[in-house]
Amino acid sequence: MRKLLLAVLVVLLAFGGFAQKKICLYFDQTGPGDLSFNDMALIGAQRAAQEFGLELVYTTASSPMEFLSDLSMLAESGEYLIIIGVGFLLSDALPEAARLHPEQKFGFVDGPNFGLPNMIGLLFREQEGGALAGVVAALTAIAYGDPAVGAVAGMEIPPVWRYEAGYRFGAHWAVDWYKKHTGKDADIKVLVTYVGRFDDPAGGKVAAEALIRAGARNILGIAGATHLGVFDAAEEAGRAAGLTYGPPFGYGADAAQEYIKPGFILGSARKRVDVAVYEAVKWALSGEPGFNLVLGLAQEGTGFSTYEDLVTFVDLAVKAGYPLAGTPEEVISKIMAARQNVPYFVWQGLGEFMGLLRAGAITLPEADTAEQIAKVREMYP
Amino acid sequence: MRAFLETFAALVLGILIGAAIMALWGRDPWTSYAALFQGAWGNTRALMSTVSRSLPLVLTGLTFAVGVRAGLFNIGAQGQMLLGAVVALSTGLLSLPMGLHLLVALVLAGLAGIIWALPVALLKLFRGVSEVISTIMLNWVAHWLTLFLVVRKLSDPMRGERTFQVPTTMRFPVIQGELTWSLVASLGLALFFYWFLWHHAKGFEIRAAGLNPKAAKASGIPVSRAILLALLLGGLSAAWAGAIQVLGRFPYAITSDLANLGNLGFDGIAVALIGRNHPLGVLAGAFFFGTLATGAARMGLRGIPIDMIQIVQGVIVVSMAVPEAFRLIRLRRKREEK
Numbered sequence: 001m002r003k004l005l006l007a008v009l010v011v012l013l014a015f016g017g018f019a020q021k022k023i024c025l026y027f028d029q030t031g032p033g034d035l036s037f038n039d040m041a042l043i044g045a046q047r048a049a050q051e052f053g054l055e056l057v058y059t060t061a062s063s064p065m066e067f068l069s070d071l072s073m074l075a076e077s078g079e080y081l082i083i084i085g086v087g088f089l090l091s092d093a094l095p096e097a098a099r100l101h102p103e104q105k106f107g108f109v110d111g112p113n114f115g116l117p118n119m120i121g122l123l124f125r126e127q128e129g130g131a132l133a134g135v136v137a138a139l140t141a142i143a144y145g146d147p148a149v150g151a152v153a154g155m156e157i158p159p160v161w162r163y164e165a166g167y168r169f170g171a172h173w174a175v176d177w178y179k180k181h182t183g184k185d186a187d188i189k190v191l192v193t194y195v196g197r198f199d200d201p202a203g204g205k206v207a208a209e210a211l212i213r214a215g216a217r218n219i220l221g222i223a224g225a226t227h228l229g230v231f232d233a234a235e236e237a238g239r240a241a242g243l244t245y246g247p248p249f250g251y252g253a254d255a256a257q258e259y260i261k262p263g264f265i266l267g268s269a270r271k272r273v274d275v276a277v278y279e280a281v282k283w284a285l286s287g288e289p290g291f292n293l294v295l296g297l298a299q300e301g302t303g304f305s306t307y308e309d310l311v312t313f314v315d316l317a318v319k320a321g322y323p324l325a326g327t328p329e330e331v332i333s334k335i336m337a338a339r340q341n342v343p344y345f346v347w348q349g350l351g352e353f354m355g356l357l358r359a360g361a362i363t364l365p366e367a368d369t370a371e372q373i374a375k376v377r378e379m380y381p
Numbered sequence: 382m383r384a385f386l387e388t389f390a391a392l393v394l395g396i397l398i399g400a401a402i403m404a405l406w407g408r409d410p411w412t413s414y415a416a417l418f419q420g421a422w423g424n425t426r427a428l429m430s431t432v433s434r435s436l437p438l439v440l441t442g443l444t445f446a447v448g449v450r451a452g453l454f455n456i457g458a459q460g461q462m463l464l465g466a467v468v469a470l471s472t473g474l475l476s477l478p479m480g481l482h483l484l485v486a487l488v489l490a491g492l493a494g495i496i497w498a499l500p501v502a503l504l505k506l507f508r509g510v511s512e513v514i515s516t517i518m519l520n521w522v523a524h525w526l527t528l529f530l531v532v533r534k535l536s537d538p539m540r541g542e543r544t545f546q547v548p549t550t551m552r553f554p555v556i557q558g559e560l561t562w563s564l565v566a567s568l569g570l571a572l573f574f575y576w577f578l579w580h581h582a583k584g585f586e587i588r589a590a591g592l593n594p595k596a597a598k599a600s601g602i603p604v605s606r607a608i609l610l611a612l613l614l615g616g617l618s619a620a621w622a623g624a625i626q627v628l629g630r631f632p633y634a635i636t637s638d639l640a641n642l643g644n645l646g647f648d649g650i651a652v653a654l655i656g657r658n659h660p661l662g663v664l665a666g667a668f669f670f671g672t673l674a675t676g677a678a679r680m681g682l683r684g685i686p687i688d689m690i691q692i693v694q695g696v697i698v699v700s701m702a703v704p705e706a707f708r709l710i711r712l713r714r715k716r717e718e719k
Contacts, residue, residue: 060678061687062691068430072426093631196532
């Protein structure tokens with residue numbers, strides 16, 4: 001009898017322990033509510049929690065001074081199946097915490113796994129989304145007679161460099177493609193401004209206004225919340241000129257952000273952070289040693305926003321209480337109308353580029369270090 | 382004793398207002414507060430993290446406190462802290478033996494803070510420029526200068542988001558967890574300030590100048606020298622705050638947005654007000670600040686968004702700073718009436 005009781009107790013404890021296991025997301029700054037990077041991580045975690053029957057909790061750093069103590073606090077509790085750090089700025093604290101707590105599994109969105117067995121690195125081929133946006137931006141610029149395209153970037157870190165490198169490459173590819181197909185001459189400069197922060201929409205707007213004055217009316221935002229200012233600047237400049245559709249056009253990153261300023265955002269360089277987070281949870285359940293998961297076009301981890309993406313993110317915005325400029329249907333039809341407004345050859349170019357990229361006929365430049373990005377900037381001015 | 386009770390009452394009031402805010406948004410305030418303190422003091426590791434987080438705040442708190450004691454409103458700690466940090470980091474470009482390297486870094490950082498405080502003192506004493514104006518302006522100069530050096534000159538070529546890491550010869554040795562021997566630099570300076578202000582003639586001059594400059598002057602106390610000394614000591618202390626943040630705390634570098642130096646300088650003002658501008662009170666104020674910062678993430682796990690945490694903590698801090706702020710205003714008014 002006593003043995004039986006003991007056995008029941010052990011089983012209960014074991015199951016209790018298992019059922020308590022949670023997914024924990026740790027955001028390096030701002031947290032959910034950005035309708036982009038952070039919210040996508042949350043969506044991925046929610047899907048995983050639902051499918052695998054896990055509980056989900058998350059918290060946000062109050063400043064970088066707390067990274068290490070926060071991660072230690074989470075790890076030593078032993079409550080979490082996996083702790084997923086969301087954001088490149090955790091590049092020092094996350095591997096340190098993983099070294100200090102080898103029994104705890106970690107995931108790192110936007111960073112490598114540093115060769116640690118208890119960590120999965122979740123990386124993206126940002127070049128691909130950036131290049132697709134670069135092709136569209138440059139062809140649109142050519143169509144409207146602009147001398148340049150622009151980008152407003154956050155901090156000088158590898159994920160942003162990779163976006164920039166792809167964007168530059170894509171813009172130059174588009175110019176060559178246009179020349180080859182039409183026999184006409186074209187020249188597009190790529191102007192990139194680094195604001196230095198990811199949470200400064202006002203700074204992003206100032207940067208975008210300067211780019212528009214310099215003739216770059218197609219601007220990619222690769223600066224998190226900072227590049228929300230790019231959309232403001234594009235819409236304001238457009239409205240001032242009496243337009244309901246761009247150019248000027250902003251381009252979003254990570255999420256499909258067109259609904260933020262419908263008509264003045266032509267597309268977005270997609271990066272499926274949600275897929276990465278979902279895969280990280282799957283890895284944690286598998287018991288395999290850590291590795292780097294690299295998501296690209298082939299896994300639908302990167303891309304140029306599609307109609308389905310628009311619907312998904314408009315839906316998300318509605319759920320989050322974001323004040324849309326009209327009904328969801330109106331917003332989506334306005335976004336699609338903006339796309340139909342630009343000359344068809346823009347989409348022809350995008351289609352051809354995407355086909356070549358998928359077939360492996362195009363090699364995009366790497367930009368993981370300062371030296372590499374310097375070289376890219378020189379090659380594709 | 383009365384001061385202590387006042388601050389305690391203010392703390393209770395702040396906590397209650399914070400609780401009301403959380404309750405209003407449908408969160409349970411008491412489990413949230415419990416999570417906060419558990420996150421900050423729950424075990425040895427947490428306590429070490431909290432103390433380590435507090436140490437630079439002690440030093441910037443001292444800067445403001447010693448200023449107030451001399452009748453000044455010195456808000457230059459932020460700029461001096463940034464310069465101290467970047468000078469300490471730059472010392473890492475030299476190669477010196479263990480220990481000596483750390484010492485040299487501290488001396489150079491301290492000098493940088495003193496040099497940055499000197500124009501404030503000279504402008505005040507010879508031109509009558511309010512230290513409030515000059516420190517605000519110098520803070521911005523220091524901010525952009527530091528940002529330029531960090532991004533353009535000292536960044537890690539492999540890691541765009543931060544500078545190179547301080548070489549091990551220049552780091553404070555670890556005591557346990559996140560706590561390093563920067564503890565001695567911080568507590569030592571606080572004790573020195575206490576001894577100096579209350580047990581040394583020149584410290585007495587500072588306090589006399591602050592209480593009533595005319596009476597002090599009439600009784601032969603060199604008020605100008607007292608003001609100069611208070612500003613320079615403040616500069617040294619603030620610069621060391623930046624230095625120990627870089628030399629004594631992970632990741633032993635400066636991030637490219639200066640976010641791991643944050644608002645240590647400005648937070649020092651609140652720390653000093655909570656601590657009643659007394660060096661020992663500053664210790665308590667800084668520890669309280671460190672507690673709020675370190676416990677925040679655990680509070681977040683309770684489903685409280687970071688913005689609300691910051692509002693609640695802001696309310697508590699402001700509430701605790703109010704009694705001393707009022708006292709200072711009353712003091713200033715009285716002085717002006719005379």
